[in-house]
Structure formats: structure tokens, C-alpha cells
Amino acid sequence: MLVVPNNSSKAIPAADSQTIQTFMGMLAHEMRTQIAGICTASNLLLHETESRKNKNFYLSHINSMSINVLHVLNNMMATSTIEDGKLAIKALPKRIQxxxxxxxxxxxYKLITAIRSVKIKTNFRRNVPEYITTDEVKLGQILKNLIDNALKFAPANTNICIYICSLREDRLLFQISDSGQGIPADKIPFLFQPFNLLMKG
Structure with a gap:
């Protein structure tokens, strides 16, 4: 859990203040797209005049996204601490299929892919084990960021492909490809800078 001393008589050190800002930026980044998905589904539900089946579809999406928001929030709070002015993040490994x-x-992504006329396909190599041990929430966050970016730029009526293979016993490789315009060469050096918007989608 992230712990910040509640002592109004002392100023928070600059390093700790910057670390807290970094954490809050990470939290906002993870929550923003999730909540946007909930808003989209609820807005469609409010204006839905067709079948009960469609309404149940939107409600199911809202429920799924809400649960995922809670999982991400709980995971971040349980695994993030400030140590010596730096943000330390640990993993909560779990065995998953x-x-x-x-x-x-x-x-x-069933709703957004239907709206954008895009399909997500997977391709598992035979060497991928049935079970792996990982922090499923953090792996989900990484995967979600990659898929979200692919969805931003994938043209309608195209596929987003997720390719998974085993590099060795304790490591998997995920590759995600789409038919979008790609990242310009001059933007590559900024790819891993936190919260840096490289392109508008």
C-alpha cells in the first residue's frame, strides 16, 4: 500500500513529492481508458431502444470494466510503496491458465471492436505452456496499453493480431500488430517516456 505520512507541520521532500506525482500519473493513466469504456457503454445503454439482448450486452460490458478497474486499483495500492524517495513496485505472482x-x-474489447469494425485475433505457438506464473493484473495492464494503441490506429475492417511464443521456460513473448500507420522514426526515442503522447489517434 502507498503510505504518505500525515504530518501537516513538515513539508514533503521534493523527491517524495515527485514520486507521489509519478504514482498519481500512473494511476490516472490506468483509470482513464477504463472509465472511458464504462462511459461509452452506459451512454449507449441510455440511448438504446432496441432489443433486451443489446441492453444486456452493454450492462455486461459495464460490469466487466468496473471489476477490472477495481482489480487494477487494488493491485496498484497493494504493490506500490515509496522507499528512499523512489517509487517501488512489486509483483503479486499467481498461476494462471x-x-x-x-x-x-x-x-x-467486444464493444469497442464492434463499434470500430476491428477484430482481435490470437496466435499461440505450440511451445507456450498451459499455465504460467505471473502478476496477472500487471500483465493485463501492459497488454491493455498495447491493444489500446493498436485500436487507436487500426483501420476499419482490419485485424489486430496477438502472437505469443515461449522464449524460454520462464519467459513469454507477446507481439501485437495492426494495419495502422505505425510510429514515425523520429518518435521512437520518446517511446518509453512516461505519459508522452507521441501521436494523436
Whole structure:
């Protein structure tokens, strides 16, 4: 859990203040797209005049996204601490069935892919084990960021492909490809800078 001393008589050191800002930026980044998905589904539900089946679809999406928001929030609070003015993040490893897990992750995109006429397809190499041990929430966050970026730029009526293979016993490789315009060469050096918007989608 992230702990900040509640002592109004002392100023928070600059390093700690910057670390707190970094954490809050991470939290806002993770929450923003999740809440946007909930807003989209609820707005469609409010204006839905068709079948009960469609309404149940939107409600199911809202429920799924809400649960995922709680999982991400709880995971970040449980695994993030400030140590010596630096943000330390640990993992909460868990054994998961990777194919079923990925299927559940992709189901969260059922609404947005339908709206944008895009399909998400997976390709598992045979050497991928049935079970892996990982922090499923953090792996989900990484995967979600990659899929979100692919969805921003993938043209309608195209596929987003997720390729998974085993590099060695304790490591998997995820590759995500789409038919979008790609990242310009001059933007590559800024790719891993926190919260840096490289392109508008």
C-alpha cells in the first residue's frame, strides 16, 4: 500500500513529492481508458431502444470494466510503496491458465471492436505452456496499453493480431500488430517516456 505520512507541520521532500506525482500519473493513466469504456457503454445503454439482448450486452460490458478497474486499483495500492524517495513496485505472482486468461482479456474489447469494425485475433505457438506464473493484473495492464494503441490506429475492417511464443521456460513473448500507420522514426526515442503522447489517434 502507498503510505504518505500525515504530518501537516513538515513539508514533503521534493523527491517524495515527485514520486507521489509519478504514482498519481500512473494511476490516472490506468483509470482513464477504463472509465472511458464504462462511459461509452452506459451512454449507449441510455440511448438504446432496441432489443433486451443489446441492453444486456452493454450492462455486461459495464460490469466487466468496473471489476477490472477495481482489480487494477487494488493491485496498484497493494504493490506500490515509496522507499528512499523512489517509487517501488512489486509483483503479486499467481498461476494462471494463459489461453483462457487472454481470452477473458480480449472479451473486454467486444464493444469497442464492434463499434470500430476491428477484430482481435490470437496466435499461440505450440511451445507456450498451459499455465504460467505471473502478476496477472500487471500483465493485463501492459497488454491493455498495447491493444489500446493498436485500436487507436487500426483501420476499419482490419485485424489486430496477438502472437505469443515461449522464449524460454520462464519467459513469454507477446507481439501485437495492426494495419495502422505505425510510429514515425523520429518518435521512437520518446517511446518509453512516461505519459508522452507521441501521436494523436
Amino acid at each position: 494463459i489461453r483462457q486468461w487472454l481470452k477473458e482479456q480480449i472479451l473486454q
